[in-house]
Amino acid sequence: MRTNLDRRHFLGLAGLGAGAAALAACGGPSTAGTADAVDTATIDFSGVKPASSIDFWTNHPGKSQDVEKAIIEKFHAKFPDIKVNLVTAGANYEEIAQKFQTSQAAKTGLPGLVVLSDVWWFRYYSNGSIIPIDGLVKQLDIKIDDFQKSLVDDYKYEDKQWALPYGRSTPLFYYNKDHFKAAGLPDRAPATWQEFAEWASKLKATSGAQYAYIYPALAGYAGWTLQNNLWGWGGSWSRDWDITCDSPQSVAALQWAQDSIYKDGWAGVSSKEAADDFAAGITSSTISSTGSLLGVLKAAKFNVGVGFLPGGPEAPSGVCPTGGAGLGIPSGISKEEQLAAATFLKFMTEPENTAAFSAATGYMPTRLSADMSAVLAATPQIKTAMDQLAATKVQDNARVFLPGADQEMAKSAAKILTQQGDVQTTMTELKKTLEGIYTKDVKPKLKA
C-alpha cells in the first residue's frame, strides 16, 4: 500500500473538509457566558441621524416583488436621503431565515429590515437578533392603534413590540365553482368538514378532477393548516406549553383526515403547492394562504370561490389560524441604520401602502384605516379573507415557538397521510419529540 500523500489524495482530503467550511466560516459564538438578550435600556435614538442606505431583505411573499419595488420608489421620492436596496434574500421564509441566521453568526452583512415569519420572529427575539421597536414607534409616531390588533399583538412579548405585521395571511378555503355547480352543490364553502364529506362523493363523481379536496403540501407548513382540523375536533398541537397532539381529540381529527384519503378516497395530498394543484384543476377544493389568492385567480381557467375554513364536530367556528410575516429590525447594525430602517418600516406599513400590497397579493391589509374600496371592487374575494380575520385564533405555541416543530409536524403528517401510519402511535412519538425540543431549546430561554 502506498502511504505517501499524493496530489489526488491531498485534494480529496481538502474536499472532505469543504462541507465544514460554511459553518466554520461563521464568526463563532462567545463561550464566556454572556446573555443573548438585547439591552433594551440602551436603545435610545434621540440625536441619531438615519443612515443613508439600508438593505431590505424579503422573499417577496405572494409574488410581491413589483409592488415592493413601487413602494420603495415612493419612499425614495419622499425620503431622498435614505436609499433602500431591495434584496431577494430567499424563496421562502425558511431561506430568508437561513440567510439571516448565518449573517447573524458571521456578524456581518445584516440588513436594515428583514421579513420574519410567524415561526421565526420568536427565535430571533430569544437569540437577541432583533430589537424591540417601542422607542422607534414613539419617536417616529407610528400609529400602532391603527393596526389590526390581533396581527400586531402577535409580535408582543414581555410588554414590548418586536416587529410589525407585513404580509399577513390566514388559510382560506378555495373551491372550483364550476365543479360545485355541476355537482348540484351550493355556491359556498362548507360550514363543517362533515358537510364537506357529504359533498365529496358528488364532487368526485361529477367533476372529473382527481380529488374532491387536496391537503396542502406537507413540506409547505402542514402544521399551520392542520390546526384547522385539530381545532375543529377540539384538539390542538399544544395548549400553552403542554403538548396535546396525542390527545383523543387531536388523534380523532387526524384519523378523520387519514380516512378521507384511504377509506373514503375523495382526498389527496399535494406534493408541492396545493394552490397550484387547485388552479390546474386537479382538485375541486383546497386550503391555501390568502397570499395565494391573486396567483390562483390569475392562473385558474374556471370560476374560483373562496370561503371561511370549515369547522369540525366540536368547534364549528373560530378554527382559522393567523399566519404570514412581519418586519423586524436587527440588533447587530448601527443605530443610524436602525433608525433608517424604522423610517422605511413606518412608510411600508402606511395605510395606502398596505392597501397596495394587499391588492397585489391577496394578503390582508394590516391597517384599520386602509382604504380597500378600490381593491375590493377589483378583487371582491379579498373581502372574505378580511372578514375571516374576526374568526381567527392565535396559533398553538408548539407550532410557532418550538424550533423545528413545523418540520416534525410535517413528517408526522406524512406518516399519517401518505403511509397510512397509526395515528395514535405517530402522535405519541411526535409529542415526545416536541417535548424534547421544548425542554432543551425553549424552556431555558423563557422568562420566569
Add this chain to the structure above:
Amino acid sequence: MTTRQIHSSSAAPADRPEPEPSVPAPAARPGQDRKRWSGRSRRDFLVFLAMASPNLVLIGTFTYWPLINNIYYSTLDWTLGSASATVVGLQNYVTFFAGEDASKVLGTTAIFTLVTVGGSMVLGLLVALALNSKVRGTTFARSAVFAPYVLSGVGVGLVWLFIFDPGYGVLAWILRGLGQQSPQWINDPELSLVMVITVYVWKNLGYCAVVYLAGLQSLPRDVMEAAALDGANNARRFFTISMPLLSPTTFFLLITTMLSSLQAFDLIRIMTPLGNGTSTLIYEAYLQAFGAYNRAGYSAAISVILFAILLIVTVLQLRFVERKVHYS
C-alpha cells in the same frame, strides 16, 4: 496464450523484487548531504515552495482552518444566530449516537451511497460497453449519456420533480393511462429515497460510462484477439480479461463516486427539502444548523462524523481494495 498466461505476463512491476545492486552504495557523509542540500535540492525546494505555497495557504485557510474550527464547534451547545454558546464536550456526539438519529441517518446514508455507487457503476459499465461498439450514432449517444452529468443539480431536480409529481407529472399521466394511481413519490419518505436515488443514478451514470469507455478503449487489442483465437467467448473475455484490466478504472470510480455520493446535496435539497426519508449525514448536518432547528453545535458534530467516515472509507479502500487492482 491463455488468460492465465496473460495475467502472469502482465504482473504489476511493483510486485517484482527490485534487482539487488551489484555494488553497495557508499554511506553518505554529512558534508556531502550539505552539499546536495545547498545545490540543486535547495533550488528544487524553493521552486516547490513557490509553486505549492499559494495553494497550501488557500487550502489551509479555507479548508483546514474551518475544519479545525468545526471540530471545536462540535463541542458546543450553540444555537445558530446566537452570540453565546456553552461548552458541552462530547455531548453532541453522545446525543447523536444514543438517539434515533444515528440509525436513521447512517442507514439512509448507507443505502443512498451503496445504491447510487453500485447503480452508477454497473449501469455506467453497461452503457460504456454499448457505446464501445462500432455502430452509427455512438458519438451522439456518448454526448447524450454524458450530458446529465454536466447539468446543474438544481435544474435536474426541478425537472424530475415535475416528472414524479403525482398530480400532473409525466409518470402519473402514464400510470393513469394504465389505470393506476401514482405513488406519493414526494410525500412518502420511503418513496422519496427511491426517487432521489433514481435521479442521482441517472445524472451520474454518464460520468461512469465515459470513464469506463476510456478504460475499454485502452485495453490491449492483441490480448483480446489472442483470447478470441483461443476460443474464449464474449462473456469469458469480459470477465477474465476486460474486468481485471479495468480494475484501475473501477478502483478510481469506486473512490470518486463514493466520495461524491457521501457528499450529495443539491438533488436532495431541491427534491426533498424536509429531508423526510432522505436525510443523509451531510443533509442532516445542513438541516440541523441551517434548517429549522439551528443546532449549530450538533450539526458540527455530524459534520465531524461524516469527515471521519469519509476518511475511514478512503483509507480502507486504499488498503484493501487497491490490492485487488490489476495495473497492467
